Amino acid sequence: MNEDTYNEMNQLHESGGAVATVDQLIQTLRDDKNYDRLFDALLLKKRLEMGVPVVRPTSFDNLPEDRRAEFEEHYVNAAREIGSLHLEAGSIPRAWIYLRTIREPEPIVAAINALEISQDVDEELVDIALYQGVAPAKGLEMLLASHGTCNSITVLDQQFMQLEPQVRQECAALLAQTIYRDLTATIKYEVERKQGSAPTEETLRELITGREWLFAEDNYHIDVSHLHAVIRFCRSLDANRDEVRLATELTEYGAQLSPQYRYAGDPPFEDYYTAHHHFFNALTDTDRDAALDYFRDQLAGDAPDSDKQLTAYHLVDLLRRIDRTEDALDIAAKYLLSVEDQLEFSFAELCAETGRYDKLMEVSRAQHDPVGYAAALVEQARTP
Template sequence: MLRRLTDELRSSARWDELFEAQLLAARRRLGMPLTDDGGSAAGSAAAAPELTAAYREACLEAGRGWLALGQHRRAWPYLRACGAQQTMRDALRLATPDSESADALIEVALFEGACPALGAEWLIEHSGTCAAVTTLEQLVGQFDPPDAVACAAVLVRRLHHELVENLTGAVLRSGQAPPNHREVGRLLAEHPGLMEGGGSHVDASHLTSAVRLARLLEEPEDVRLAGELAQYGERLDADWLPNDPPPFEAFFPTHRLLLDATLGERVEEALAYFRSRAEEPVEPYSASSAAETLLVLLGRLGRDREALRFYAALAQQDRATPFSSYAPAPLMLAKRSGEWEAYDRLMGLRDDPVGLALGRLSR
């Protein structure tokens, strides 16, 4: 009966019912109660691994079945439950949103986190930059670092494209020959009149959001584009400038300094600035933000020994505030540099015996 039931449900693509029938068949095969009604705990525990395997297989089949029908939203709960996120990502990359499917695809990719960067691209395409900026500002903190970085890159590329298009349009409207490049700095230098009048060629709040998220970027080309956005922002009138807390109160120049240093330029200037801000006796949040920025920059530059020393200095000052996942972890710094003695001292300063044991095992 159960074999016939599952065969008929499969042939008629009734994937939700097939999932339930397969679990029922697995319970029957393993000698378990057919429903969770408090049956033999010992027997259930013994069969748990086999039931878990059956659950995963049933999830995969239901998820793939719904994907074959183009029902990504209905497939996602099954694929997510069995850890098959990559299957969904691969399917989303083959999808082409249209007026009917866009909302569902964006919901799964972006809001459900199946493939955030792709969802961000679709959101920009179908709803515009403004909607994308507002959404990403709210969601990016919920994503794992690689997805957050990818979303930041999507927004930076979009804003850079819009800015160059609008600057080029302004050059053409002035009766001049079209530029043969897409570099913001060169456009501003070749056409100084572009900034006359105190306006902005892109929404200033969008520009600010893109540059703020660009702190996450390390890919050279994306960092370069973000640096050009910051360079443009430096030319805006004071009325357009954001009021961010230290160490980014001089918003666009400070972000440009960080981005330049990420590319290996103005490195000592950037390290000196963020180190000085981290050491200032200012409001704790600002000092923590500067300290994390310094640690991130040291990690990007491969200065792992310096980063470990700075961690130790913070611990000595009783400032071992937990940083975000973007700051390089001491264990990673020790692995890359081989500075295990410095790592051990740091764990001692932190009174962290578990961290000490982890370091001993890792080496």
């Protein structure tokens, strides 16, 4: 704003008063697209109307208690308007400042998800989408484009368990597609170089079948730590997602790597790629009983109790997801009751989920838990 504007305000204030001055200021700021100052001016006008001090227009101080809600409503409406104006102007980060304050992220989510991804990504957008959790899957896509696979996996690994289940799936699926595509392209190149012509096979499984030479002399074709992490992420995928097939084929590739590259995981995934292959088979009903037996056998062995508890935790999760809840209840009752807090598992929730309040009463009685017993008794009576 130039000096003329300030002179005009002085003149208007003398001739028309405070309200006219503020109204003109609001119009000038709107015309100039000076939206941040416009926000302040809108609140200044409201405080002027309320007859309270206006020197700090966005402050909630010096408000009559019986009119605080009125000012709060105006504040929210002004923030919503300014956020929308910034979005119309193409400034998602500026819009987020206002819409975050009033806890209305939906327009920001829609705007971010509508963006086309390029290598030249605004770091502020990555921060909002991924690190602040507004649109994590899109944020991960941006990070992949701008910083590559390594950085993206590292960032996701730090945040994965804090994400909502559906968002975890979207992120895991994106990385599975990326790793699978990159690995398949590398394998095709190696095969063409070896045999002198491009391979006709398309899938990773087809490409590595019968070509043990690909793994000779401890050879590998992708960063194995990336492979390891992405397969772990893929445990969050629902059975009906196409990426489960990709993850299964990635385990088949991993199982042929030199032992030094087959890093062990926590129980029941010590034999990392074999265990995950069984996990995905159970999930997709591919030789399911044999796959489940792989994990049951680990419970039947002589492993330490802590290992069996971890195995039981993952097996119960798997059984729940494939609707074998009776089996899940039996295993949970045997192995997980003493480590519910440690593993963030609730036997009571599992019983409620399956309608088996009789099982909860049985366990509560055995554990001398009258409160749990009473809760189960009440819920059972409520159940039609």
